[in-house]
Amino acid sequence: MTVLVTGATGTIGGPLVRELSSAGLDVRAAVRSGDRAAVLGDLAASAVEVDLNDPAAVDRAVEGTDQVVLITANSERQVQQENAVIDAAARHGVSHLVKVSVGGAAPDAPLALARDHYLAEQQLRSSGVPASLIRPGFVMQNLLQYAGWIEKDGTWRLPFGAGAMAMVDARDVASGIAAVLVRAVPAAWNEYGWTGPQSLDLSAAATIIGAAAQRPIHYVDGSGEEFYEHYVADGHAPGYARDITTLYDQIVRAGWVAAVVPGLEDLLGRPPRTLADFAGDYATSFAAEPLSH
Ligand SMILES: NC(=O)c1ccc[n+]([C@@H]2O[C@H](COP(=O)([O-])OP(=O)(O)OC[C@H]3O[C@@H](n4cnc5c(N)ncnc54)[C@H](OP(=O)(O)O)[C@@H]3O)[C@@H](O)[C@H]2O)c1
Structure with missing residues (x-):
């Protein structure tokens, strides 16, 4: 079975390509340019160069595949990119397309990215x-982009308030997608909502990560505006940064993503990873200095 994975160098796409390849599937790992194939390491040979903004390149990549996993970055071109893949999948008679979307995708969602996912979902439906x-x-791995924000005294300022999140490890999302790809497709339209096994606020998460990183880390509630400025300074597009600020400062803060959703465990045949599991595996990324073991 041949599977095209877009976003193959990303947080979910990366572990997914690895998993599918070790399961013996013929994987086409779509990377935006030839130089990005190196990110795949020993799997670089499975890379196909596809700028998702180029419909002809998308068409070539989709042709001859049995299944497609559609993962794209949030941007003002996301809907256009996703539609190009969906249209190519329809043209080439792909038997199953797995799209990574978001909870709360709706035409009137407060986040532009959730409105965009909704539009792509509509295209997929039709x-x-x-x-x-x-x-x-x-996804737990989102926290890695804020590891460098931890101050010398361990202060970690983010605008989550006391809102809890049922964070999920990207590697488990990848394993869940792999399971969905290899089993019979239950219906013409299927939806899966996956979280991790615990609901934790950032204060509890900081303590867990600090224990693994062998340094005290104290979460401090920060303002949305302060976060926005810092995130843009880190190189993120203002529109995307505004969305992420709203996500943290309003949606997470209000407790709207706190619920644990079961379901992933059945597909994985084991419980999904805890934040402590994640923190142990990524401890060096959060450490102030090289860890002593
Ligand atoms: N992260 C979460 O918590 C979360 C939760 C739920 C849903 N999602 C959804 O999951 C999706 C992925 O999000 P993420 O933040 O995890 O993404 P990510 O890790 O940044 O991955 C995005 C991927 O898209 C690739 N890409 C970007 N522009 C491209 C182009 N023009 N042509 C080809 N490839 C291109 C990137 O390649 P490069 O490596 O070359 O940049 C990367 O492989 C998003 O749609 C998001 O809404 C994320």
């Missing part, structure tokens, strides 16, 4: 391609 939608919760 394409007639058998589809599975994956709606992961907040």
